[in-house]
Amino acid sequence: MRLGFLLKLSILILLRSWRATAVLSFMVISAVTALVFLSSLAVGTNDAMIRNSTGLFSGQITGSVDRASETLRLAIPGVERVLVRRHQQMLVWQDEAVEPILLMGVDPVAEKENTALWKKTVSGRYLLPGEEAIYLSEATAQRLNLSVGGKVQLGARPGTALKTLTVVGIYKTGITQLDQGMAFCPREAFPLADGSIAVAVFVQAGTSPDDIVAQYRHLVSAGTFTAWTEFMPDLQQLIDLDSICMAIVMVLVFAIVSVGISCAFLIFTLKNLREHGIMKAMGLMSGDTALLLVLQIGLLTLCAALLGTVTGVAAVTLCAHIGIDISAFTSHNQYFAVSGVLYPRLTATALFTPPLLALVFGLAAAVWPTLYIIRKNPADILRSV
């Protein structure tokens, strides 16, 4: 029999048994919608963790270069912003209290535009350009017995101060690397003229920091660069774990849905058992019967999966616009140090995996009803119904 007629027959069976088709489709549509949304939410959660972790100070890539002129070569396609900082390990003291710190000389305007450290100010304010000021962590301020307005001295060893700076702000991030042993001052107030040059690179959305690092290593020989995936292996593992969990959820959901579809489709097929008997009596071959049933469930799953994808994309688009605030559950989580708002993001995997899985499991669900019908003798069918 012509494939075109079998296809037409399948479509007519689905359309003219629209109630059963609607019920079966609903299962697939809801599963695909939920999984497109969940996958996008998982991507959004990963994005939020990366954004929070790298946006606070480090950028997606940190590095150091030997000459300031080298930093100009770092603005390559895919890079959104390069922040240049001077840094030097030194001592900071106040009266008898002494603390070793890594002092960072920064451009306060650029830092405020591109990083979120200033949002973690617990006392005072963030730095202003050109002022002789220092911005300390709460832990360092407590150990030096300092508060906003206090003065500290900086130098290679106590008693030989290179500079005296006024504390204008105190911050607390909850992240050990930033809260212990770091302090910031405007670039102009940096005590040394020849401190090492550090860079924080922010890449555009969708650009792989590892790719940018590979290009930098080729472009800038006298420098070292590290992507966040290397300097935050714990976050990378968390994201990998998230992806594995999502894959398991998808397979489990569709395995369950396919059993449901298979049962429902068998009932749907049994409802039409007499008609299948009549078609077999008229000379429809087993292969054609199998193809007819596979086409039916394939078409149903395909259309429902496409519809589910559309509704899933609509839900993601809506939530990506307004965001999902989970701050109440992330206040003590270092990976959400800046913001607890998630923005679901569609990726090719999030978009295509659920409908593809639905189709594969849907076709698998056709096996049972198909075998049931093709094994039945038409006389037995007509006698029993």
Place this chain on the structure above:
Amino acid sequence: MIEIQNVSKQYTSGRGHIAALTEISFTVEAGEGVILAGKSGSGKTTLLNCIGTLESPDSGIILCNGRDICALSPRQRALFRRKEVGFVFQASNLLPWLTVAENLQFPLELNGIYGTAQRQRIEELLATFGLSGFEKALPGELSGGESQRIAFARAIAHAPALLLADEPTASLDSTTGRQLIELMFSLCRSRQTTLFIATHDQELLEMTEKILYLKDGRMENRRCP
């Protein structure tokens, strides 16, 4: 020509072995119309199923134009039914998801009749059965008589050599039933189609050339009008 030689068939169920057909033998010439008469459970449907290759006899031979159809493989049987046989069942005969025209299209598609030839054949059948204008109607929108006429039209759409009708008038009133059977005999006679009608309707027995009586799976006698 259909030759049936010593055909027997048993069913096994919870009640043990039931002899549906026992040593049935007869011959029917091509284009002849035969009524298989008998009460419910007498073996009429089983005999029709065996002739139509829907099931196989346990013993005996059925020859269709000299070819032993009991020896065919399942695929060959399906092809035999597709090309050589037309079926009219008791009720719920039409495919409910297809319109009248699509129901008539089905056997034509199975037999590789496409395009203009297909359209012409459908129009011709609808005109012959007085159902022009019903092309787009769904089976659920037809009366019992109309449904059975379409079922009959579908059964002969591909010009089979053999037409098997199992209680075709069971769901019809006597006048409509009689009209349908008359139409069957007249069309089969003009097209040289061998016709078998299984029925327990006594009124129909006067309409045919040949009646085969079945009782408890055995042929009682043969009466020629």
